Amino acid sequence: MCGACGCQDLPAPEPASVLLELAQPLLQRNSAQARALRQRFAAAALPVINLLSAPGSGKTAVLEQLAHHWPVPQRLGVVVADLATDNDARRLQAAGLQAVQVSTGQLCHLPAALLAAALDPLDLDALDLLVIENVGNLVCPALFDLGESLRVALLAVGEGEDKPLKYPGLFASADLVLINKIDLAAAVGFDRSLTYRHLRQVAPAAPVLEISAATGAGFAALVAALAAPRPVRQR
Amino acid sequence: MLELRVQAQQQLLLHRRRRVVAVVLRIGAGACVDGDALDLAFDCVMAGTPLEGAVLRLEPTAGRTLELAALELQ
Numbered sequence: 001m002c003g004a005c006g007c008q009d010l011p012a013p014e015p016a017s018v019l020l021e022l023a024q025p026l027l028q029r030n031s032a033q034a035r036a037l038r039q040r041f042a043a044a045a046l047p048v049i050n051l052l053s054a055p056g057s058g059k060t061a062v063l064e065q066l067a068h069h070w071p072v073p074q075r076l077g078v079v080v081a082d083l084a085t086d087n088d089a090r091r092l093q094a095a096g097l098q099a100v101q102v103s104t105g106q107l108c109h110l111p112a113a114l115l116a117a118a119l120d121p122l123d124l125d126a127l128d129l130l131v132i133e134n135v136g137n138l139v140c141p142a143l144f145d146l147g148e149s150l151r152v153a154l155l156a157v158g159e160g161e162d163k164p165l166k167y168p169g170l171f172a173s174a175d176l177v178l179i180n181k182i183d184l185a186a187a188v189g190f191d192r193s194l195t196y197r198h199l200r201q202v203a204p205a206a207p208v209l210e211i212s213a214a215t216g217a218g219f220a221a222l223v224a225a226l227a228a229p230r231p232v233r234q235r
Numbered sequence: 236m237l238e239l240r241v242q243a244q245q246q247l248l249l250h251r252r253r254r255v256v257a258v259v260l261r262i263g264a265g266a267c268v269d270g271d272a273l274d275l276a277f278d279c280v281m282a283g284t285p286l287e288g289a290v291l292r293l294e295p296t297a298g299r300t301l302e303l304a305a306l307e308l309q
Contacts (some may be wrong), residue, residue: 016309017256017307017308017309018250018252018307018308018309019305019306019307020246020250020305020306020307020308021304021305022242022246022303022304022305022306023261023302023303023304024242024302024303025301025302025303026238026239026242026260026301026302026303027238027301028238028242029238029241030238143266143268143301168265169265169266169299172265173299
């Protein structure tokens with residue numbers, strides 16, 4: 001204490017701020033968890049598909065129809081992610097698939113940590129294929145790596161030919177694009193060439209398959225595409 | 236946002252600082268993140284945390300980058 005100038009009365013100086021240059025990916029925790037999942041799936045020699053689309057494009061219906069075409073439906077596993085209800089898992093179980101439901105609560109996407117926890121009831125060694133039916137959302141799910149070997153974007157006729165342009169992140173990240181409800185193409189005035197032109201702009205390398213979950217059209221080609229061997233994909 | 240809070244709190248612990256003064260995020264055009272929406276949500280989400288009151292600066296970039304570029308800590 002200084003009695004000469006009263007310096008003890010001055011407030012303590014604010015500590016200097018420090019600027020940290022980090023350049024850290026914001027999703028590094030999810031990415032680390034996705035890498036662990038990728039290793040887990042590789043250890044089980046299990047191909048994994050991340051199925052992404054807007055709500056109502058027909059993800060669950062596609063999987064129900066896939067059960068009719070898959071050699072042994074009980075060897076097809078599905079993790080269904082929704083904000084609420086287990087309706088879709090029940091439908092898929094009724095179709096003969098090994099389906100588990102994840103409720104994401106307030107989250108608009110499925111993070112890798114939730115997926116890892118949801119796998120416990122499934123015997124991965126007893127599956128030929130695991131499908132992640134992601135939350136119906138064209139934005140956030142595209143950001144989160146889930147350790148999948150194939151990312152599939154589903155688009156339905158009637159959603160609008162410019163959907164790929166409006167949601168380029170998701171479509172650009174897709175390894176395969178499915179156009180569903182093709183049986184309704186004429187009824188909704190689907191412009192095939194415009195849709196393909198828009199897809200080529202954002203996802204020039206992704207193959208496109210036209211399917212109908214209602215009639216089964218295109219599912220032989222879909223099964224062949226899903227069953228084809230592929231290299232482990234890193235994201 | 237949650238990831239941002241976790242990373243910021245880790246840095247605060249590491250450097251023995253109390254609060255975050257500024258956050259710099261580098262966001263790619265293809266990252267599916269809307270800068271305006273992020274800006275709007277930032278103050279609400281960070282209220283009551285060590286990031287409360289921090290200034291958010293967004294650095295646009297190309298590609299799908301979504302990165303915590305820098306933190307200013309006090």
